[in-house]
Amino acid sequence: MSETRTAAELDQEAFVRGVLEDFYRDGKPPWDSGITPPELVALIEGPGALTAGRVLELGCGTGTNAVYLAQHGWQVTAVDLVDRAVQQAREKAAAAGSDVTVLCADATRLDEVGLPGPYDLFFDLSCYCGIPPHRRDAYTAGVTKRAAPDARLLMFGYGPGAFDDSWSGVTADELSARFAGWQLADVTPGTNPVPTFWFTLRRAAA
Numbered sequence: 001m002s003e004t005r006t007a008a009e010l011d012q013e014a015f016v017r018g019v020l021e022d023f024y025r026d027g028k029p030p031w032d033s034g035i036t037p038p039e040l041v042a043l044i045e046g047p048g049a050l051t052a053g054r055v056l057e058l059g060c061g062t063g064t065n066a067v068y069l070a071q072h073g074w075q076v077t078a079v080d081l082v083d084r085a086v087q088q089a090r091e092k093a094a095a096a097g098s099d100v101t102v103l104c105a106d107a108t109r110l111d112e113v114g115l116p117g118p119y120d121l122f123f124d125l126s127c128y129c130g131i132p133p134h135r136r137d138a139y140t141a142g143v144t145k146r147a148a149p150d151a152r153l154l155m156f157g158y159g160p161g162a163f164d165d166s167w168s169g170v171t172a173d174e175l176s177a178r179f180a181g182w183q184l185a186d187v188t189p190g191t192n193p194v195p196t197f198w199f200t201l202r203r204a205a206a
C-alpha cells in the first residue's frame with residue numbers, strides 16, 4: 001500500500017519536473033515577465049523597508065528578482081530545479097554585474113546543496129504552489145532551519161483550482177498549519193483572473 005503511494009509520489013515529482021523543463025526548453029516561459037513585482041519592491045524599497053541582509057530565492061526562474069535584490073544591497077542566493085533556468089539566471093546576473101549565487105537545487109531538498117543560512121528573507125514567486133503536496137513539509141523544514149530570527153518569507157501563490165489538476169495551489173490555512181514557529185502576517189489577494197495571493201510570513205524573533 002505505502003509502496004504504491006511512494007511510486008505515485010515519485011511519478012508526480014517526475015511529471016512536474018518534466019513539465020517545467022519543457023517550458024524552459026521551448027523558449028521563454030509564460031511567467032517570465034522580466035518585471036519585479038510591486039509587492040517585492042514595496043518590501044525592499046517602500047515605507048518600513050527591510051534592512052538589506054541575506055536572502056534566499058526559491059524557484060528563481062531566470063533570475064529577474066535575484067538581480068533586483070542584489071542591486072538593492074542584498075546578499076543573494078537563488079535556487080531553481082531546472083538547469084536551463086539556472087543558466088539563464090547566471091547569465092542575467094553576469095550581464096547586470098550583480099553578485100548572485102545561483103544553484104540548481106530542489107527547494108524541498110536544500111540540505112543536498114548545503115546553504116547553511118541563516119537568511120533574513122525568503123522570496124518565492126509561484127514556486128511553492130506548484131510543489132507536490134508530499135514535498136511541502138520538507139520545503140517548510142528547510143526554510144525554517146535556515147531562517148534568522150524575525151526572518152520574512154514573501155510568497156506569491158496560486159489558489160487551489162487555478163490549474164487543471166487536483167493538487168496544485170496554496171491557501172492561507174495551509175501555510176498557517178505547515179509553518180510552525182511563523183506568523184502569517186499578511187495575506188493580500190493578487191490581481192490575476194484566477195485566485196492568487198501574496199503571503200507574508202514572519203519567523204518568531206529569538
Ligand SMILES: C[S@@+](CC[C@H](N)C(=O)[O-])C[C@H]1O[C@@H](n2cnc3c(N)ncnc32)[C@H](O)[C@@H]1O
Pocket residue numbers: 020031032033058059060061062079080081082085105106107108124125126127130131
Ligand atoms: C512559475 S515559475 C516562476 C519562476 C520565477 N519565480 C518567476 O516568477 O519568473 C516556478 C519556478 O519554480 C521552479 N521550481 C519548481 N519546483 C521547484 C523546486 N522543488 N525547487 C526549486 N525550484 C522549483 C521552476 O523550475 C520554475 O522556475
